[in-house]
Amino acid sequence: MKLRWVIPLLWSCILSVAVLLVLMFGALYLRNTLVFDVSLRRILYGIYEGIGYQNALIMFFIPIFLIMLYIFFKRDQRLRHAEYLYQISANVQHIASGDFTYKIPVKQEGELGQLAYNINRFVEQLQLSLEEERRAQQTKNELITNVSHDLRTPLTSISGYLGLIEQDLYRDEVELRYYVSLAHEESERMSQIIHDLFEFTRLRNHEFKLQAERINLVEMLNQLIEQFQLQLEQAQITARLQFEETSLFVYADGNRLRRVFENLITNAILYGKDGKVLDIFGRKIEGDIQLDVVNYGEEIPQSDLPHIFDRFYRVEKSRSTHTGGSGLGLAIAKQIVEMHGGTIQVNSDIERTVFSVRLKEL
Helix, strand or coil: CCHHHHHHHHHHHHHHHHHHHHHHHHHHHHHHCCCCCHHHHHHHHHHHHHHCHHHHHHHHHHHHHHHHHHHHHHHHHHHHHHHHHHHHHHHHHHHHCCCCCCCCCCCCCCHHHHHHHHHHHHHHHHHHHHHHHHHHHHHHHHHHHHHHHHHHHHHHHHHHHHHHHHCCCCCCHHHHHHHHHHHHHHHHHHHHHHHHHHHHHHHHCCCCCCCEEEEEHHHHHHHHHHHCHHHHHHCCCEEEEEECCCCCEEEEEHHHHHHHHHHHHHHHHHHCHHHCEEEEEEEEECCEEEEEEEECCCCCCCCCHHHCCCCCCCCHHHCCCCCCCCCCHHHHHHHHHHHCCCEEEEEECCCCEEEEEEEECC
16 A cells, blocks of 8 residues: 555544544433434434444444545645656656657546646657758758769869860860860760750749640650651651640640650660660640650669659669769659649569650540
């Protein structure tokens, strides 16, 4: 038995004995006195004689005992509440020290239990906010690292070629022009990286407003293939376009949408050379228009597929000076498609790699 129970029990016993003595002397007094009304005395005396003095006293004692028992349990409940409140306070101090994984035990204690539950919910939300902040900081650090890497490579090449020219380390004008041409290509590459970075940042911050209009995707893709004809010939790739209908209309920003398919076609040319064929399929599916850009080059590893639209992500085999772009092309494409309320997905196996863009039909 806990020590805090002793005092209420002692008071209960003392009060019960006191009441018992009062009742005993009262009964004797009522039996012998003529002070009270005769009828009242007879009634009380009849009760005592009928049930017996001991039973009568017990009947008077039981209510007193129940009252004291009620007082005892109420006091015990207050003590338990006070202990639980102290426990909550101690746990909050523990959480305040920085351990956000700590949980306050939730008991069925009415408002105190609800308070403990709300504190746990608050700590969970705070922990999620801190994790998001850490991820944002990590993203920022990765962004700086990747931009530094991608800019340093062409900048080093430019500095090297210009250094050769400045020191007259070339045999003739042909070699001079060659060095100038290489430096120009690297400067263009660096400019493209910077442009993609700014575009991606503006898309992420929703700084672009779509200039939507009625667009025929069949016409757009035919124009794009004409635009890429030189690159396709240099890569020895044949482009094939297959559409279920002569017109596939969507309501979209034409310039932004062209950027999506430019990135997908460029990606197919860079990494699908071995397949020698670039296929573009267009069809209607359940009120949407789906366009598939297919190349038959090397398979994208399954472990890389979930990250293929992440900024600066490149499959390891393709990260090189000659084939690696800014690493933002597919991330930009995903942002633009989602701004139009569409989806973009990729599937890859040993036979082919398919980028599928799905947009609402006009």
